[in-house]
Amino acid sequence: MRKMNLAKLFVAVTTLLAAPMLLSAQQGEAHIGNLSGDAGAGKHLYYRYCWGCHGFRGDGNGENAPYLNILPRNFVAATFKCRSTPTGTLPTDEDLFNSLKRGLVNSNMPSWITLTDQQRADLVAFIKTFSPRWKNEKSGTPYVVPPEPPLTVASIKHGQELFQKLECWKCHGPEGRGDGPSASTLTDSNDQPIRPYNFAAGSRFKCGTSNADVWKIFMTGVDGTPMPSFADVIKPEEAWDLVHYLRTLQVTHKSPELALWMTTKEGAEIVSAQKIYGTPTGSGIKQ
Amino acid sequence: MTLKHVFLAGLVTLAAVTLTSAGPGSGTISGKITYEGTPAKQKPIDMSKEPSCASQHPTPITTESVVTGPGNTLANVVVYISAGAPDEAAPSTSANFDQKGCQYVPHTLAFQVGQELKISNDDQTSHNIHPLAKINREWNKSQPPGTPPITDKYDKAEMIPVKCNIHPWMHGTFAVLKNSHYSVSGADGGFKLPNLPPGKYTVTAYHESYGEMTQDVVISGSETKTISFVFKAKPY
Numbered sequence: 001m002r003k004m005n006l007a008k009l010f011v012a013v014t015t016l017l018a019a020p021m022l023l024s025a026q027q028g029e030a031h032i033g034n035l036s037g038d039a040g041a042g043k044h045l046y047y048r049y050c051w052g053c054h055g056f057r058g059d060g061n062g063e064n065a066p067y068l069n070i071l072p073r074n075f076v077a078a079t080f081k082c083r084s085t086p087t088g089t090l091p092t093d094e095d096l097f098n099s100l101k102r103g104l105v106n107s108n109m110p111s112w113i114t115l116t117d118q119q120r121a122d123l124v125a126f127i128k129t130f131s132p133r134w135k136n137e138k139s140g141t142p143y144v145v146p147p148e149p150p151l152t153v154a155s156i157k158h159g160q161e162l163f164q165k166l167e168c169w170k171c172h173g174p175e176g177r178g179d180g181p182s183a184s185t186l187t188d189s190n191d192q193p194i195r196p197y198n199f200a201a202g203s204r205f206k207c208g209t210s211n212a213d214v215w216k217i218f219m220t221g222v223d224g225t226p227m228p229s230f231a232d233v234i235k236p237e238e239a240w241d242l243v244h245y246l247r248t249l250q251v252t253h254k255s256p257e258l259a260l261w262m263t264t265k266e267g268a269e270i271v272s273a274q275k276i277y278g279t280p281t282g283s284g285i286k287q
Numbered sequence: 288m289t290l291k292h293v294f295l296a297g298l299v300t301l302a303a304v305t306l307t308s309a310g311p312g313s314g315t316i317s318g319k320i321t322y323e324g325t326p327a328k329q330k331p332i333d334m335s336k337e338p339s340c341a342s343q344h345p346t347p348i349t350t351e352s353v354v355t356g357p358g359n360t361l362a363n364v365v366v367y368i369s370a371g372a373p374d375e376a377a378p379s380t381s382a383n384f385d386q387k388g389c390q391y392v393p394h395t396l397a398f399q400v401g402q403e404l405k406i407s408n409d410d411q412t413s414h415n416i417h418p419l420a421k422i423n424r425e426w427n428k429s430q431p432p433g434t435p436p437i438t439d440k441y442d443k444a445e446m447i448p449v450k451c452n453i454h455p456w457m458h459g460t461f462a463v464l465k466n467s468h469y470s471v472s473g474a475d476g477g478f479k480l481p482n483l484p485p486g487k488y489t490v491t492a493y494h495e496s497y498g499e500m501t502q503d504v505v506i507s508g509s510e511t512k513t514i515s516f517v518f519k520a521k522p523y
Contacts, residue, residue, distance in 0.1 A: 079425050088426025166431055167413040170453045181336045185455035189419055221427050226452030228415035228429040232437065 027134045030093040030125035035117055037093070042126025045119055053108065058130030070107040070281075071190055078131035079189065079224040082207035087221040087229035089140025090133060096124045098208070105204045106281045143219055145212045146236050151244055156261055159245025162238065166230060171196040175274060176249035178281075189224045195281055196226075199249035202280030214243045252276060312484030314506035318514040320361045320476040320492060326353040326520040327496070332456045339411040340389035340454075350456060351394050352496050353520070360476030361518055363395040364494045365446075365462040367469035368480065369501065371488035375466040377401035381438070384449075384459070386414050386430075391449065391459035395495070397469045400444055404461070406430070406437040418449045418461055427452075446493055460495045492516040 030037030046054075053072040055062040060074035073080065082099045083091040100120045103111030112120060128134040149155065163169065163176075171186065173179040178198030188194040197205070207217050219239055221229030234242065247257035248267065251274045261267035329349035334341035354362040382398030384391065387409040398404060408414050408430045416437060417427040422445045428437055441447075441463040451457035462469070470478035480490070485507045493499040497518040504512050 077421070077425075086426075087428060088424035166429065167453070170413070182453045182455065186452055189425060221429075223425060223427065226415070226417065226427070228417065228427040228452070230429045233429055233431055233434055 027128055028125055030097070030121050030128065032094050032097045032117075032121050032124070035121040037118075037121030037123070037125035039122070039125040039129050041119075042122035042124070045115070045123050046126050049112070049115075050123070058127065064108075068108045069192075070104075070194075071188075071192060072108075075127050075130035078133045081222045081224060083140070083220045083223070084142035084216055085140025085220065086143070086231060087223055090137055092139045092142055093121075093124050093128075096127065097121060100124065102208060104206055106202075106206065106279070143216065143231065143236070145215050146240070148211060148243075149237065149240055151256055151260060153260060153264055153267075155241045156244045156248055156257060156267070158238070159241035159243070162234065162242045163245055166233065171226065172199065175270075176200055176246070177275070178278070186226045188226070194225055198278055198280050199246060200251055200274050200276050201278055203250055203253035204280075211240075211243050211247070214246060215239050218242065249274075311482035312486075312506070313509035314483040314485060315479065315481045315511040316483065316488070316490060316504055316506065316514060317477070317479040317511060318516070320364045320366070320472045320478065320494075320516050320518070321359045322355065322361045322497070322518045322520040323359065324520040325522040326355055327522055329353065334389060334456075337389055337412055337454060343388035348388075348390065350458075351390075352458065353494075354394070354474065356474035356476060358476075360472075360474065361494065361497075362472050362474045362476065363393075363460070364472040364476075364478070364492050364516070364518075365395060365397050365460075365464075365469060366472065366478040366480065366490060366492045366516075367397070367462070367464050368466060368483075369489050369491040371486050372466045372468050372483075375399065377403075377440075378467065381405040383407065384461075386410055386416075386451070386457075389414075389451075389454050389457060391457060393459075393471070395460045395462065395471050397462040397464060397471050399467060400442065400463055400465055401440055404439050404441070406439075408432060408434065413453065414451045414457070415453055416449065417452055418447045420445060420447045423447065423463070446495075448495065458495075462493065490514065492518075494518055497521070 028039035051062055053062040053064045053068065054060055054075060058075035060072045062072060065072050078090060080091045083095050085091055097120055100112045100123060103109050169180050170182045171180045176199035178196045183196050186194050186196065205214055205217060207213055219229065219231045221227055244257045247255045248261040251258065251271055262271055331347050331349050356362060377399045381403040382396055384396050384404065384406045389410060406416050411432050413429060413431040415427060415429050419425060422443050423441045430437055444465045445463050447461040447463065449459040449461055468480045468483065470480055472478045483506050487503065487505050489501055489503055491499055491501045500516050502514055504514060506512060
């Protein structure tokens with residue numbers, strides 16, 4: 001009898017001790033496909049490779065931060081640009097993993113292809129320990145990107161209409177050169193000046209190179225910047241038309257969309273009239 | 288049988304206690320918000336790039352970071368009970384925030400934690416609504432003309448600056464508060480917090496440019512206490 005009680009007590013105590021560990025388990029972990037990241041291992045990597053910019057406490061105030069004109073991410077605020085999830089929600093582990101692997105083009109964040117997949121997963125797990133948000137919230141539900149419809153001139157033309165109707169040009173400019181009427185006034189959520197993407201000079205996008213990545217950028221919005229989410233106002237299938245049109249604005253990037261657009265009279269005229277100046281991030285553009 | 292009686296008696300007592308403690312009190316805190324010093328001069332807004340909005344303002348409007356009235360009164364100050372009153376469940380009504388003539392109506396919107404926030408676009412142009420929350424989630428959504436209202440809720444109390452990135456002059460404030468005892472001052476600087484049960488309260492006044500001030504007030508019975516806040520205005 002006495003033995004029995006002791007055994008019960010042991011189980012109860014172990015459960016009590018384990019409970020907080022179980023609760024906080026999600027925060028110190030990361031799951032990307034079959035990979036499981038470990039925050040302990042990620043910590044060593046972070047204090048070797050990342051803290052120079054992202055800071056000792058992960059708040060984006062590293063030693064190098066004052067010299068960077070797109071500030072390093074503040075992992076305490078946990079506002080991330082490249083997500084597959086709705087605006088205002090936390091990204092998935094895979095989103096963070098992909099950002100590490102790809103880097104953020106036109107910023108100072110390099111592509112960490114020198115690390116192994118396991119190391120990147122460990123870093124994702126550690127990065128998630130900086131903000132209490134990972135303790136209290138789950139990642140947003142990722143948008144389901146519908147299959148890409150066949151590329152047609154009609155699709156590009158409809159995308160062109162959406163670009164007009166949704167007033168993308170207010171910031172990105174009527175020709176997509178990042179020189180719209182509001183462009184010069186934009187600031188990010190840290191009150192730092194920020195410029196809209198210049199499609200004409202840019203061949204790559206910040207959050208990935210595939211058409212599906214472009215689809216996600218304007219549906220999720222780029223949190224922490226002036227770029228809003230259009231998920232409530234563009235139907236998922238229609239969004240592909242806008243993707244096709246945006247590709248034709250990237251005249252320095254050879255894409256099937258640009259090639260098809262050039263075969264039409266209207267498209268050929270627009271493309272040949274496109275002017276390329278400045279950089280993809282909008283510097284060197286006269287208003 | 289006895290058990291049932293005890294249970295019923297318990298229920299009656301519980302109901303009585305709930306009624307007396309949760310019922311609205313009859314004390315009131317009211318007063319006026321003023322400023323001393325020179326407030327920043329508000330700049331005229333150039334809406335020429337947005338003709339559909341410019342045409343709604345026959346006389347050009349100015350920025351609204353400080354709105355004053357005659358006699359040095361200060362508008363758009365959120366006055367609320369920051370301590371002494373229990374947290375309350377959100378009301379079922381929604382707090383409405385409109386974009387009209389490329390301005391936010393109202394400029395300062397106070398509502399409760401968990402209360403539905405409804406954002407409408409009455410303009411013939413696209414706006415993006417970008418509440419710059421730090422404690423709550425920061426989101427940013429596009430709202431073209433003719434689209435249905437955007438609804439949201441906030442989980443935590445916070446003073447959230449709101450802006451439209453497309454129209455850089457559009458700035459406003461969401462005051463997300465823990466209870467229903469709040470008031471936003473009008474051009475006359477007046478505020479009134481009615482229905483307060485007796486107790487000791489901390490009253491906070493918040494202005495988007497001048498920060499916050501607090502005062503402790505004791506309410507006994509159904510009295511009306513008059514207090515005033517004087518903000519120090521800065522000319523920049």
